[in-house]
Each structure stands twice: as C-alpha cells, then as structure tokens.
Amino acid sequence: MRPLEVGEHALLVEMDSARAARALHAELVRRRDAGVLRAVEIVPAARTVLLDGVDDPGALAARMVSWTVPDAGAASGGVVEIPVRYDGPDLAEVAARWGVSPGEVASIHSGTSFRVAFCGFAPGFGYLTGLPDRYAVPRRATPRTSVPSGSVGLAGPYTGVYPRASPGGWQLIGTTDAALWDPARVPAALLVPGSAVRFVARDGDAGG
Numbered sequence: 001m002r003p004l005e006v007g008e009h010a011l012l013v014e015m016d017s018a019r020a021a022r023a024l025h026a027e028l029v030r031r032r033d034a035g036v037l038r039a040v041e042i043v044p045a046a047r048t049v050l051l052d053g054v055d056d057p058g059a060l061a062a063r064m065v066s067w068t069v070p071d072a073g074a075a076s077g078g079v080v081e082i083p084v085r086y087d088g089p090d091l092a093e094v095a096a097r098w099g100v101s102p103g104e105v106a107s108i109h110s111g112t113s114f115r116v117a118f119c120g121f122a123p124g125f126g127y128l129t130g131l132p133d134r135y136a137v138p139r140r141a142t143p144r145t146s147v148p149s150g151s152v153g154l155a156g157p158y159t160g161v162y163p164r165a166s167p168g169g170w171q172l173i174g175t176t177d178a179a180l181w182d183p184a185r186v187p188a189a190l191l192v193p194g195s196a197v198r199f200v201a202r203d204g205d206a207g208g
Helices: 018-033 057-064 091-098 102-110
Strands: 002-005 010-014 041-044 048-052 079-084 114-119 126-129 144-147 151-155 158-161 166-168 171-175 196-201
Touching: 002 057, 010 057, 018 041, 018 048, 018 114, 041 114, 091 102, 091 171, 102 171, 102 196, 114 196
Parallel strands: 079 196
Antiparallel strands: 002 010, 010 048, 041 048, 114 126, 126 158, 144 166, 151 158, 151 171
16 A cells, blocks of 8 residues: 555555455545545545545555555445347457357356446446456457447456447447436436446347
8 A cells, every 4th residue: 555645635545456446445435434534535546546635645644554454345235237238349359259159258248246446538437347357358459439329348357338429449249228427317427436237138138
C-alpha cells in the first residue's frame, strides 16, 4: 500500500494488484458507511483507489499503512442481471482462442459470476472481473471506428458493455438491450464499483 497525497484534500493509494485495490475499496466504503472515515468520493481503478474530500490526507495516509485490509469477499447488495444475445462479430475468434465452440463461449461467459472492479472510459461503462486468467484475450489489432451501443466485449481480463456507440477495440461477443446509463434513473449508472453482475443468455444463445 502506497498512499500519495494529491493536492490539499485528496489521497491516491497505489496497490500491488487489482485484487488488493478491490479489497481496499471495499474496506474504505465500509469505514465511510460506518462513520469512521470522512471522504466525499472513493473512486477505484485497476490498481489504485482515489479518496477525495479528505480533511487531512497526510494523517490518513499515516494511519492507513498500518491497516489490515481483509479480502473484499462477496459483493454487497443483489445481483445485476444483464440479458445478452451471444451474436457478436468476434465470437468465433474468441472461441478459437479459448479452444471451444461459440456455444461454449456463451455457456462459460453466462455461467461466470462477475464483479464491477471500476468504471471509466464512458459514463456507465464498468470493467467487470470474474473470468479465469486462461480466458483473457487481447484487444483487436485494429479498433473499430464505431461499436454499437449495448455491445458486450472482452479485453484482457475484463468484460464490458458499451453504454453508447463509440470507437473501441474490445472483442465483441454479444449484445444487450439493457440501459447502462440513464440520466433519468437514480443512480444513472446500472453498474457501480463492487456490484455483482451476471449475464443471462437469451433463449437459444448458450450451449449448443
């Protein structure tokens, strides 16, 4: 754990792994909810957690280095279910990399319990972890100039859903009609850090 002061009221904490960053984020949220930590925002990333709105970042940093941070454990709250059609243009390529059939990609992916590690790239875009390391795939060598809204993609260890049409280089394996970002909804984002997520294959899209 390496706490770094950022300005007068923020602290960036670097961790050695994504799992450690996830555990720290969960612990910080727990302490804030319990009223023993003051922070306006707690924002996780791949291997860091940013705390903003901290009264005394230096004093907090000194205390944090002696903390024992437990594993994040199970995600709090219910499971966000996202219906998906496994019809993406890169499904066959992903299947070949995994050494399975396209139907088995759908079964493996929809049978995995995911968690939102952090959010970014675009409003409503969550970086989901859960797939074993052997299923990590590289980004496309040539990104697409436009990826349709609702596209479900893979890149490295992550799964993500494009909340709007945009350029992108993730391997696309499916599509969903779920609204990932809706300003009229509270909260606007369907996926928030720490949420448990499960992809539900539409009838006939998994197996085979």
